[in-house]
Amino acid sequence: MPLPSDEKLLALANDLLAQFDAIFGLHPGFRPAHAKGTMLTGTFVPTPSAANLSKAPHLVNASTPVTVRFSSSTGIPMIPDNDPNGEPRGLAVRFHLGERVHTDIVSHSTDGFPTHTGAEFLDFLRAIASSGPDAPHPNPVEQYVGSHPAALAFVQTPKPFPTSYAHESYFGVTAYHFANAAGETRFGRYRIIPVAGNEYVDAADVAGKGADYLFDELAGRIAAGPIVFRIEATLANEGDVVDDATIHWPATNPVVELGTLTLDAPVADNATEQKQIIFDPIPRVDGIEPSDDPLLELRAAIYLISGRRRRKA
Numbered sequence: 001m002p003l004p005s006d007e008k009l010l011a012l013a014n015d016l017l018a019q020f021d022a023i024f025g026l027h028p029g030f031r032p033a034h035a036k037g038t039m040l041t042g043t044f045v046p047t048p049s050a051a052n053l054s055k056a057p058h059l060v061n062a063s064t065p066v067t068v069r070f071s072s073s074t075g076i077p078m079i080p081d082n083d084p085n086g087e088p089r090g091l092a093v094r095f096h097l098g099e100r101v102h103t104d105i106v107s108h109s110t111d112g113f114p115t116h117t118g119a120e121f122l123d124f125l126r127a128i129a130s131s132g133p134d135a136p137h138p139n140p141v142e143q144y145v146g147s148h149p150a151a152l153a154f155v156q157t158p159k160p161f162p163t164s165y166a167h168e169s170y171f172g173v174t175a176y177h178f179a180n181a182a183g184e185t186r187f188g189r190y191r192i193i194p195v196a197g198n199e200y201v202d203a204a205d206v207a208g209k210g211a212d213y214l215f216d217e218l219a220g221r222i223a224a225g226p227i228v229f230r231i232e233a234t235l236a237n238e239g240d241v242v243d244d245a246t247i248h249w250p251a252t253n254p255v256v257e258l259g260t261l262t263l264d265a266p267v268a269d270n271a272t273e274q275k276q277i278i279f280d281p282i283p284r285v286d287g288i289e290p291s292d293d294p295l296l297e298l299r300a301a302i303y304l305i306s307g308r309r310r311r312k313a
């Protein structure tokens with residue numbers, strides 16, 4: 001995964017990292033966002049219809065080994081699982097295509113994002129950082145969401161606590177450009193749906209949940225049997241905006257079932273692996289190209305800079 005040479009993009013990536021550090025504090029060896037996590041391994045098996053969308057190897061081959069990381073939001077490694085700032089939850093999936101060859105999906109449990117660009121996201125984070133309990137109202141973040149409808153919509157989207165990472169849905173949010181073997185192309189967005197169904201904790205019961213209820217539950221669940229998700233792609237129709245994660249497509253858009261993700265074991269040396277693995281929002285595989293969504297190149301740079309820093313810690 002190469003670091004881009006665009007100086008402006010690198011400067012923005014570094015400013016964003018500095019802002020995460022300022023909000024959450026420095027926790028060497030951990031991610032500045034989605035710090036609390038755990039990893040599992042398993043297999044992805046595509047449906048026959050997946051090859052109609054893309055010729056990417058994992059959508060054509062019989063099966064592909066995967067490693068996934070479930071995470072909670074924020075850069076706080078010990079954030080209690082019943083803290084609302086832990087939403088949205090993350091699910092990053094690595095498809096192992098060969099020796100040092102892989103492609104990833106990075107998704108979270110809210111279908112959307114607060115800003116179109118990284119620069120706007122930096123403004124949003126700066127507003128959050130300067131809106132402490134003593135800031136007079138409307139404080140900077142209230143002012144920000146007051147003048148940015150997409151950020152307001154994201155903040156107001158309900159983010160209930162799942163009963164389990166295995167009972168949550170995850171959304172890729174940004175669009176990709178898929179190409180099949182016949183050269184036909186289509187834009188789509190990933191979503192990852194739990195076969196066991198979505199299930200949420202009653203609001204009244206959240207406070208009574210333990211600080212590690214999600215991670216403890218996941219450890220028990222994977223010891224008892226496999227965890228299964230369906231990976232799907234929602235397709236864009238002609239005229240749908242494909243370069244802006246804040247814009248939703250109509251719910252009536254077609255959905256292609258891409259395959260089944262079956263997780264069956266924890267990663268053995270979990271802490272070391274989490275430190276080592278750097279997920280990449282750019283697919284870098286024949287058959288799936290990034291869209292022009294400005295978040296993609298930027299995030300690829302941020303995750304790489306951050307991951308290198310983490311590995312050195």
Ligand code: HEM
Pocket residue numbers: 016017020030031032033034037069070071089090091092106107108113117118121171172173174245277278279295298299302303306307310
């Ligand atoms: C400007 C927009 C964004 C910024 C600045 C940002 C920033 C970050 C940073 C700094 C990390 C830690 C990376 C590392 O150290 O490996 C991270 C991880 C993560 N982000 Fe983002 N992010 C953005 C958008 C998104 C979006 C749109 C999604 C959901 C689709 C998302 C989901 C995740 C997940 C799941 C992880 C954890 C990945 C892992 O397990 O390694 N982020 N993000």
